[in-house]
Amino acid sequence: MLAASKLSCIRGTQTLFNDINLQLDAGQWLYLQGENGAGKTSLLRILAGLSLPTEGEVLWQNAPIAQQRSQYHQDLLYIGHHAGLKEDLTLTENLQALCRMDGLRISDAAIREALTRMGLAKRQHLPARVLSAGQKRRGLLARALLRPAKLWILDEPFNALDINAIADVQRLLKAHLASGGLLVLTSHQPPDLGIDAPGFILNLSVPR
Amino acid sequence: MLAASKLSCIRGTQTLFNDINLQLDAGQWLYLQGENGAGKTSLLRILAGLSLPTEGEVLWQNAPIAQQRSQYHQDLLYIGHHAGLKEDLTLTENLQALCRMDGLRISDAAIREALTRMGLAKRQHLPARVLSAGQKRRGLLARALLRPAKLWILDEPFNALDINAIADVQRLLKAHLASGGLLVLTSHQPPDLGIDAPGFILNLSVPR
Amino acid sequence: MPVLAAYFAALQRDLLLVMRRKTEVLTALFFFVIVTTLLPLGIGPEPDLLRKIAPGAMWIAALLATLLGLQRLFAADHADGTLEQIVLSPEPLCVLVAGKITAHWLVCGLPLVLLAPVIGLQFDLPADAIGILMLSLLIGTPLLSLLGAIGAALTLGARGSALLVSLLVMPLYIPTLIFGAGAVESYIAGLGASGHFSLLGALLILAAAFAPWATTAALRISLE
Amino acid sequence: MPVLAAYFAALQRDLLLVMRRKTEVLTALFFFVIVTTLLPLGIGPEPDLLRKIAPGAMWIAALLATLLGLQRLFAADHADGTLEQIVLSPEPLCVLVAGKITAHWLVCGLPLVLLAPVIGLQFDLPADAIGILMLSLLIGTPLLSLLGAIGAALTLGARGSALLVSLLVMPLYIPTLIFGAGAVESYIAGLGASGHFSLLGALLILAAAFAPWATTAALRISLE
Amino acid sequence: MINWFKYSAPSTFYPLAGKLIPVFWTLAALLGAIGLYISFFVAPTDAQQGEGYRIIFIHVPASWMSMFIYCIMAFWSLLGLTFNTRLSGMMTRALAPTGALFAFLSLWTGALWGKPMWGAWWVWDARLTSELILFFLYIGFMALQAAIDDPRRADRAGALLSLVGVVNVPIIYFSVKWWNTLHQGASVSLTKSPSMATTMLWGMLTMALAFWAYTIAVALMRARTIMLEREGNTEWVQHLPDVKEAA
Numbered sequence A, B: 001m002l003a004a005s006k007l008s009c010i011r012g013t014q015t016l017f018n019d020i021n022l023q024l025d026a027g028q029w030l031y032l033q034g035e036n037g038a039g040k041t042s043l044l045r046i047l048a049g050l051s052l053p054t055e056g057e058v059l060w061q062n063a064p065i066a067q068q069r070s071q072y073h074q075d076l077l078y079i080g081h082h083a084g085l086k087e088d089l090t091l092t093e094n095l096q097a098l099c100r101m102d103g104l105r106i107s108d109a110a111i112r113e114a115l116t117r118m119g120l121a122k123r124q125h126l127p128a129r130v131l132s133a134g135q136k137r138r139g140l141l142a143r144a145l146l147r148p149a150k151l152w153i154l155d156e157p158f159n160a161l162d163i164n165a166i167a168d169v170q171r172l173l174k175a176h177l178a179s180g181g182l183l184v185l186t187s188h189q190p191p192d193l194g195i196d197a198p199g200f201i202l203n204l205s206v207p208r
Numbered sequence C, D: 001m002p003v004l005a006a007y008f009a010a011l012q013r014d015l016l017l018v019m020r021r022k023t024e025v026l027t028a029l030f031f032f033v034i035v036t037t038l039l040p041l042g043i044g045p046e047p048d049l050l051r052k053i054a055p056g057a058m059w060i061a062a063l064l065a066t067l068l069g070l071q072r073l074f075a076a077d078h079a080d081g082t083l084e085q086i087v088l089s090p091e092p093l094c095v096l097v098a099g100k101i102t103a104h105w106l107v108c109g110l111p112l113v114l115l116a117p118v119i120g121l122q123f124d125l126p127a128d129a130i131g132i133l134m135l136s137l138l139i140g141t142p143l144l145s146l147l148g149a150i151g152a153a154l155t156l157g158a159r160g161s162a163l164l165v166s167l168l169v170m171p172l173y174i175p176t177l178i179f180g181a182g183a184v185e186s187y188i189a190g191l192g193a194s195g196h197f198s199l200l201g202a203l204l205i206l207a208a209a210f211a212p213w214a215t216t217a218a219l220r221i222s223l224e
Numbered sequence E: 001m002i003n004w005f006k007y008s009a010p011s012t013f014y015p016l017a018g019k020l021i022p023v024f025w026t027l028a029a030l031l032g033a034i035g036l037y038i039s040f041f042v043a044p045t046d047a048q049q050g051e052g053y054r055i056i057f058i059h060v061p062a063s064w065m066s067m068f069i070y071c072i073m074a075f076w077s078l079l080g081l082t083f084n085t086r087l088s089g090m091m092t093r094a095l096a097p098t099g100a101l102f103a104f105l106s107l108w109t110g111a112l113w114g115k116p117m118w119g120a121w122w123v124w125d126a127r128l129t130s131e132l133i134l135f136f137l138y139i140g141f142m143a144l145q146a147a148i149d150d151p152r153r154a155d156r157a158g159a160l161l162s163l164v165g166v167v168n169v170p171i172i173y174f175s176v177k178w179w180n181t182l183h184q185g186a187s188v189s190l191t192k193s194p195s196m197a198t199t200m201l202w203g204m205l206t207m208a209l210a211f212w213a214y215t216i217a218v219a220l221m222r223a224r225t226i227m228l229e230r231e232g233n234t235e236w237v238q239h240l241p242d243v244k245e246a247a
């Protein structure tokens, strides 16, 4: 499904990584490891199509992603370092707007349920501005419950989350894998993705 | 040294906490625990004097902080959720500017050394914009090495850091306590502050 | 039509955002009012002089008011990371961009058109000239929004300084300004304004066809 | 003097930031140039008319150019969290704020003063009037920076839309505009400009004494 | 001696305001009726201006009020910033729309009057211009308050703005005056208007008093609403008879 061939990435004068080849199939995960500045975020953004690799290309279902943007974006859920919420809108409105721009029609009830599952039932009508760091992050992760997407690319999803929320998200990831989804993630807290889900660990090292 | 009497904080219609009394002396730490949205950040900002409590007051060496801002700020190092770096400046310039505005004269060599200790020797002349999330955070924490301050208030200092960096920061915290410093921090990864350093854990719970 | 749905989704989102800060609806308008108020204070209150420069000055004020709103058009979404999500939407980016541009015009352009008569009266313009002025603004302000969006998208990566946007966009605005203000002036001079209007209209059609597309390209470049 | 050191530290930091984006030094200037260039395009090329409105128009352009830079004055530092650190500095906030205001003037005000003669020549102003214009801008632009800073600080928490700053600050700018543009105009009219200058000077002294202080208060309020 | 701090606590102010509001409404209606009667039936038709001049009975009191209200707002703001009372912020906020309304009314009636008198809706006269700027100051104040969500911060920011504004109002007023007189002789001067007959003066005074009563009534009503909004969860609000009934 997701494949990458000969990816390399040069930033400034530094080669972050070179000649990375990947092949990820349904139900498999890829866990990126590496110190701060190793190039994990850079790789995830390349896989998501948000930035271009210096060399190599990313394939989705055997075709380069640049040639099938709409299809690829349909199948992709990317959650990055950013909070990614409009501070003036409530969580409900934020999610509503995102889904509608993705071409989905999601009922208010569905959104309410997703937020409830992320423990935000009481916060759904507050503007995102006043929420705590962790609540914002939870709100954003609620997208994963609303949008059917085969491939999840998550950049440090556990950041700012408390222990309960981390456990919730882990369950979510496992369920996604179990249902045949693909998962690419990075985190400094090693995730527990269940023993039976097959996957890979890719270790990036900091360029010296 | 640091004391708080009858602090309470109301946000919107919610009472985050009520009637909090604190007393922290030299060499002691206070670890704030609580779920996402419990009010940890709000409390830290009040202690730092960045926002006002709804009721109660914060005392530093037995005088309200509002009455001795300059003195209190001299003794205080606060590092919050924010990256807190100018993206266009290099780390060296960022730290230089911060120190000089704090009225300190710090030599370039001292800054270089602090950055080296945080593992950023090779990154000191890059604009902060291109650094990774963890590198930014490390750079900001280098302030702790440059500025003598009795009281450290740190909001999730381990966020975005890799394992090595977390260990480094822990060592830093221990040394600070050992030298008679005070420490208030919150984190979702329980810190190890050494067995002999006396301290308190304050548990905040989310308002329902 | 799913494409239309995406267009309206983007439009509605931006309008909702504006509504949340109720002042923003009014401020483009008041900026317009204030710039035109400064004019007599700067150059003196002689009615004849003012009447003469009013159409041009109002056009320039409209242009500046639009310009100020522009730099928020994408920069805000860029800063909080929502732009990434918009770019990753399966719907055509061009359509979403068009929705955002429409919202910008509804908030920053249309109110100016509606307020123009009041300002025109302050400068003692004759009623029919005011009509022409409104019409020229009605065709011209969408043009300003469309062209400005390209500049706003281009300067994103450069951490969109308001001034840089202005710098890029101003040259593009010049034809609009010349034909827009020219329409009113040549009407007042008794020469008729239809020539100017057809040129303005042609520009608008051209811009409506190409600007969203160019903006999309610029966005992709800025985001790398 | 430690206080002076803090003042220069803040000043130097902001200048360094501007130097990093070399365009920013130039853009206030270019905005000024472009607005004054649009003027003949908007209101027509008659030299007499243009000469008449030139001083006022240049003053308004200078005012708008300053205004555009203003909203970045604190908002940028607020967004990336560095403002918190500035507020937590042991040095008096007032002094740091004064340093930032000075930097704003050096970047957005001073270049306009230096460029004014060129634009003045374009509008065919006589040489001595240009001298008066420069002098009036030299006294007036720091005033604009000082007053503007209050507005910039007040709108911080309000997700500082550029337009809101303008709305708050414009009324405060009016006396400066009147005396500044008035100085040139009454000089040209043969009435002498010394009255205007002494008023401008008095305003400047007043503002220099109180504006940094009011700005500091506003900052503290905005950050709560 | 009256304990002012006691009355500035919302919990005491709320019921007090509740009692005062009907009083001021009645006063406003009575005075308004008398004022209108004087202006339409008692005051004689003007020799030069015909019946149109009667707009003065709205125009002048409205202009007065617009200026007064700004000063009162500044006064409350000063109180608020020095004593940190919650009430003053609410009062300032409650007064602003009324002030803006009167400024607008002054502009509107003036413009309506200007067309027959001067042949133009608007001239750039000093007094007109400074009234317009005053209107902008009001708008700026309200825009700022609306743009800040935290009510306490909005109050304090608004207080600072209105103080800065009130320092500037005289500066603005005199600069505008000077600007105008330097450029042209007073082609239109309001002070040259016919010397006022005593009845006219009475009419205007009565109308001004009516506007005062109206302002107070409306401001108290708004302040009460703001109070309920802000203090909805406090004990004294929960114990209000109206709130208890609703629950």
Ligand code: HEM
Residues within 6 Å of the ligand: E056, E059, E060, E063, E064, E106, E107, E108, E109, E110, E111, E113, E114, E115, E117, E121, E122, E127, E128, E129, E131, E132, E190, E191, E193
């Ligand atoms: C939009 C246009 C106008 C505005 C903004 C305006 C504004 C004002 C203001 C602010 C005042 C109060 C001044 C004071 O008491 O010191 C005032 C008073 C007055 N206005 Fe107007 N005015 C306008 C048009 C007119 C017109 C057209 C007339 C009639 C020719 C007029 C006649 C008067 C008179 C007679 C007074 C009372 C003068 C006095 O007591 O000193 N105004 N106006």
Ligand SMILES: Nc1ncnc2c1ncn2[C@@H]1O[C@H](COP(=O)(O)OP(=O)(O)OP(=O)(O)O)[C@@H](O)[C@H]1O
Residues within 6 Å of the ligand: A011, A012, A013, A014, A016, A034, A035, A036, A037, A038, A039, A040, A041, A042, A043, B123, B126, B130, B131, B132, B133, B134, B135, B160, B162
């Ligand atoms: N222009 C440049 N010149 C030199 N180095 C650069 C440049 N741009 C980026 N880099 C380096 O590239 C790396 C980017 O790392 P990236 O953000 O992908 O790291 P990461 O693995 O996600 O780290 P973290 O765990 O901290 O999030 C950093 O080491 C950064 O210093």
Ligand SMILES: Nc1ncnc2c1ncn2[C@@H]1O[C@H](COP(=O)(O)OP(=O)(O)OP(=O)(O)O)[C@@H](O)[C@H]1O
Residues within 6 Å of the ligand: A123, A126, A130, A131, A132, A133, A134, A135, A160, A162, B011, B012, B013, B014, B016, B034, B035, B036, B037, B038, B039, B040, B041, B042, B043
């Ligand atoms: N205006 C408001 N109305 C209602 N609730 C509010 C308002 N402002 C803030 N809150 C609530 O106050 C809390 C603020 O929490 P704070 O940021 O202090 O949390 P935290 O303990 O630091 O959480 P985290 O671990 O996620 O960083 C949140 O629960 C937020 O929803």
Ligand SMILES: [Mg+2]
Residues within 6 Å of the ligand: A040, A041, A042, A081, A155, B132, B133, B134
């Ligand atoms: Mg990263």
Ligand SMILES: [Mg+2]
Residues within 6 Å of the ligand: A132, A133, A134, B040, B041, B042, B081, B155
């Ligand atoms: Mg927090």
